[in-house]
Amino acid sequence: MTDSLFSSLSLRGTELSNRIMVSPMCQYSSTDGLANDWHLVHLGSRAVGGASIVMTEATAVSPEGRISPNDLGIWSDEHAEALERTTTFVKSMDSVPAIQLAHAGRKGSKSRPWDGSEPVFPDEGGWNPVAPSDVPWPYEGDAPELHELSTEEVGDVVEEFRVAAERALDAGFEIAEVHAAHGYLLHEFLSPVTNHRDDEYGGSFENRTRIVREATEAVRDVWPDDKPVFVRISATDWLDDRESWDLDQSVRLSAALGELGADLIDVSAGGLHPDQQLPNTGPGYQVPYAELIREETGLRVGAVGGIRTARHADEIVRNGRADLAIVGREHLRDPYFALHAAQELDADAEWPPQYRRAVPRR
Ligand SMILES: Cc1cc2nc3c(=O)[nH]c(=O)nc-3n(C[C@H](O)[C@H](O)[C@H](O)COP(=O)(O)O)c2cc1C
Known part of the structure; x- marks a missing residue:
């Protein structure tokens, strides 16, 4: 039988009721990296809205792994405790709580987008960002030393x-x-544009990919066998005019990650350098990358980027282009994207009983 957007999927011991995942999206709403009411309501609403996986924003593994001083983090037990209310609620909605573990690298220590994404200096609450090599993000003005x-x-x-x-x-x-x-820390190691190292973490493909393989292995090591691990990659730097990270390397890396126990490759693109030559960012602009990685490696993949409608998401899964439709901005416009998609596609999806009187009749 052909899979569809509302087919179930087992990933190790985790059962997904549909193929819709809420894409990780920074909220820049934490103080000292702690989750708060915003995270409970924001992520909780999307769980009420029927997505089978609700993923947190990039959650920093260390204070200097944040993009802005307002980012979410998980570098102490207190941070984990603050997130528990959210995971408990998401599970109570039969949705699966997922966390994106992140390190911002050279793109760290800047203000949140609505404050201009300007560099924040250590004496203003920022820090010295870390990177594989001394290749700063090309800011126009001054920035904290790398x-x-x-x-x-x-x-x-x-x-x-x-x-x-x-x-x-x-x-x-x-x-x-x-x-x-x-373009965050691990991607900075992958790309020869930002990695000029001459130790075992730089140079050859093997060396540039080492930190990603090691981080994946480390996570897989402590993550229970019955629970899935995903890796989000940028399939290309979109910098074909220079030696950079590209699709061929992404296929090779994905295969290696699969062997280390990664269960799904979440396939995005770009973000490494402002010179990137963005393709037409219309509907599904990154789906072909996911499709290629799925075809070449046989691994499960998630497609993300410009997926805005139920029919488009369904087409991606039905035609075997990806196993998950990962939906970002459309989930900000409509927290109930999955429930609305089920209606449109005439599929079964449980509305919370509290809302049942509002369920449109088929
Ligand atoms: C407000 C916002 C915050 C984002 N934060 C993250 C993030 O924390 N981690 C990440 O991998 N991608 C992040 N992204 C990228 C999205 O996850 C997604 O890949 C991108 O928006 C394309 O998908 P879409 O067209 O469905 O929005 C963010 C995007 C937006 C709009």
């Missing part, structure tokens, strides 16, 4: 991913995603 990680410090980052995953488990998450996309 710190190039020593080989030993790279190992420390891998350990931070491991400990963050342990805490995420304590907090009640069922899926852990390693964020290796969008």
Whole structure:
């Protein structure tokens, strides 16, 4: 039988009731990295709205792993405790709580978008961002000095991913995603544009991918066998005019991650450099990358980017282009995207009993 948007899916011991995931989306609404009422209501509403997986925003594995001082984090037990209310609620809606574990690298220490995404200096509550090499993001004005990680410090980052995953488990998450996309720290190691190292973390494909493989292995190590691990990658830097990260390397890396026990590759793109040559960002602009990785590796993949309608999401799953339709901005416009999609596609989906009197008749 052909899969559809409302087919179930088993990933290890996790049962998904449909193929819709809420894409990780930064909320820039934390103080000291702690989850609060905003996260409960924001993520909770999308669980009420019927998505089978509700993923947190990029959640920093260390204070300097944040993009802005307002980012969510999970670098202490207190952070894990603050997230527990949200995971408990999401599960009570029969949705699966997932966490994106992240390190911002050279793109860290800037103000939130509605404050201009400007560099924040250490004496203003910011920090010195860390990176594989001394290749700063090309800001127009001054920015805090970048710190190039020593080989030993790279190992420390891998350990931070491991400990963050342990805490995420304590907090009640069922899926852990390693964020290796969008020009943040792990992606900076992958791309020769930002990685000029000459130790075992730079140079060859093997070396540039080492930290992503190690972080995935570390998370997989502490994540129970019956629970899935995802990895989000940027399939390409969109910088074909120079030596950069591209689709061929993404296929090779995905295959390696599959062997290390990654259960799904969440396929995004870009974000490494402002010179990127963005393609037409119309509906499903990144789906072909997911489709290729699925075809070449046989791994499960999630497609993201410009998926706005039920029929489009359904088409992606039905035609075997991806296993999950990952929906970002449309979930901000409509927290009930999945319930509305079920109506449109004439599929079964449970509305919460509190809302049943409002369910439109078929
Ligand atoms: C407000 C906002 C915040 C985002 N934050 C993250 C993030 O924390 N981690 C991530 O991997 N992608 C992040 N993204 C990218 C989205 O997850 C998604 O990949 C992108 O928006 C394309 O999907 P869409 O067209 O469905 O929105 C963010 C996007 C938006 C709009």
